[in-house]
Amino acid sequence: MPSPPTAAVLPLEPSFLRRLESLALVSRKLASGSERGERKSRRAGSGIAFATHRAYAPGDDIRFVDWKVFTRSERLYVKQFEEERDLAVHLLVDCSGSMAHEDGAKLGYAKQLAAALGYIALINLDRVSVQPFASRPLPRLAPLRGRNRALVLLRFLAALEAEGTTDLRAVAEALAVRAAPGSLAYVLTDGFDTAGLLEGADRLRYARVSPVVLLIGDRREAAPALHGELSLVDCESGEQRTLRVTERVLARYRAAYQARRSELLGALAQRQVPTVELSVEVPLERAVLDLLRRGGIVS
């Protein structure tokens, strides 16, 4: 009986994976997961770290009664502990047509970055789900937990392909309904849909989901080597425009590109959305171990 074909796995260096095991995703909010985990949560429960006292109520487990307090005050108080819960991590991967530009370098980079972040989350017993999106949410990867699910994550990411236009609003809307408050949403995108990105981030924030934006750029897009009479075609919409590209036009393009990037970064900063700007020219290992760490995304 022939074995079913093995799905492709996103390649990551074993040495890189080993270094990832020492990292953890940074969450600025307390965890609110439904499963026990390794993160502090607001829920007082059966953890180890003492949290507070509260008056005893019938039905409380008498094992948590603080007898020392009772001897001093002759009142019954029960001790409450911080319960360690898991963290829900959502990886929103932009799979629009613009991510496939220049041989799909940005999409590949985003997939590897998502794999690294997801692996870190799995190592730390967080729940990881992947939500690719384009003009609408694409089929997602249901939450995974535990190191042994890393292969599933890598296979899912490897199968992602880019197509269509970008609309982060739709996917943010869907996620806001589904995600638990306090969860993390990593948005891996090239940021050309500026308005959608800002509105989507706002929607997530309103749903108490912490968005983290990882802007993936390409130097060939920032400073294209174009010249002459060109018919420019938008890779997502297919719209065409004829333009004679000269040095002067190129200079204006570079300035517009940088202005839009700065405007986007400023708007995200204003919303207190952690943002790290990455480039496909930067090696992935350096991006994760250095840039994301400096940006407070991982620790």
Place this chain on the structure above:
Amino acid sequence: MRWLGLDATTLALTLLGAGAALLLLYLQKRPARRVVVPALALWSTLGDERRRPSAWLSRARRLVSLLLALGIVSALVLALGEPERVDPAQANNLVLLLDCSPSMAARDVAPSRIEQAKTRARRLVRQLGAHDQAWIVGLGDSATPLTSRTRDKATLLRAIDRLSTQEQPADLTLGVQLALDLLAPFARAELVLLSDGALLDSAGARTALARAPKIAVRQERVGTSARNVAITQLAARPYLLDHAHREVLVTVQNFGPANESLRLQVFAADVLLAQEHIALAAAASATRVLADLPASDAPLRARLELDQGTDVLRGDDAALMHVGRERTTRVLAVSADNRYLEAALLLDDTLEVDQLAPAAYRSSAGYDLVIFDGTLPREPPGTPALYLGPFPGSGSAPLPRAPGADLGRPFFDHVQREHPLVRELSLADVNVGHATRFVLLPSDNAIAATADRVPLIVEGMREGKPFVLLSFDLRDSDLPLRAAFPLFFLRTLARLRGESATESRVQTATLRAESSAPVGDLLGAPRTAVAHRSHTPWLEQLWPVLLALALLLLVLEWFTFHRGYTE
């Protein structure tokens, strides 16, 4: 303006073709290149399309671009023509005098000196300006103009192609004189001598050039090495009394600047007859006489070989001489009985002698030579003849008799000592009893005569045939008893049959590979060349200007295109 590069027709065709191709390219409407961008919105915000030029402005921009490109192409094509500012009145007249002497066959330069000279001549022809005119003159033992004065380069080049080396030494005097005669009417004239320098010691050429100081003279020198030895003379002569052997004379000369050691060999066919080693100082010559070499009919060949190294001119290292078989001469001796004559005729075994009594003589037909001894024919013989006294009163004598009786006891007082018949012979004390008086005709030559100019030995021509006359009887003199008699007699017979009895000499061409004298020495001071491009001031050449113009236009086109001023 003159064009040193491509001619006007080629330039025009090139310019036309390049311009047409350029125009065709500009007329083509190339579709814009399709480029996929990640965010067209970014490009749209640049606002370039909103400032599209109007149609006429767009056409004007394209026209400017086309004109710039045409300007660049025109400048480059014109630069190929290498234009040069020149006044037509200042056109040059050039005589290219090419040395075709045997030394130009030397192969010390590849492929040979003559080919290198022709290559340089072709280059000079191609460098001629539009108004310049030239002659091609080949210089051998005579100077031969191969073209008339022409500016047609094809004609000049064809004439150069026809040139080849000759067997005879070149005469520079003739060549220079011809060139000066050709150039004399022109104000701007130049003589260019393409030679290996072997001609420069010509005093006649120096004198001729000194008389024409306004004509510029220049030498394009070919050849590098001066190592050359040559056989300059090869001669052979038979021994008069021993026809089985002969004597060979060879002269060798070293034309190089260094001492040479060489081996001289003489062959008959492929048989080595003699061999000798010779050491020759620089510019020295040596003559060797090789005695008692076996005589044969085979051609005589002399050959030189350097002990070390090679000779740059191998052509003069060998000489060939055809000696041929000794020819048999049929002699008719019309004599009564003359032992002296009979004995003398026995000396030469190439003579086939028939003897007739005077009364039996009718004609000399069938003989190469006839001897009348003491008799005269009734009419002049149709063959060369030797007349010996005494002479009877009747018969046809070659000379008219002088009035008066015979001369008694004449002496050989006047003898032409350098005459081939009597050279190195002693006749002064010959005793003669009587001699008949003859009157010489104007064409006759008295080889020996008395003090009163009475001829004793006479030679001349009658009806196209030579004769020699002795005005006395051999038996009435002691000449047959002298040592000089056999030599004189055999020389006389050989001369009558048209041979040189003394020697047969072949002189080879005198060759020289190189002279150390610079051409300027010919005139005492160098003269200025007028027709060579290398003498043209840089500023008179326009091709660098055209090239700079093309580059400037290219930069301008690049700038305007990148700034969007042109399309």
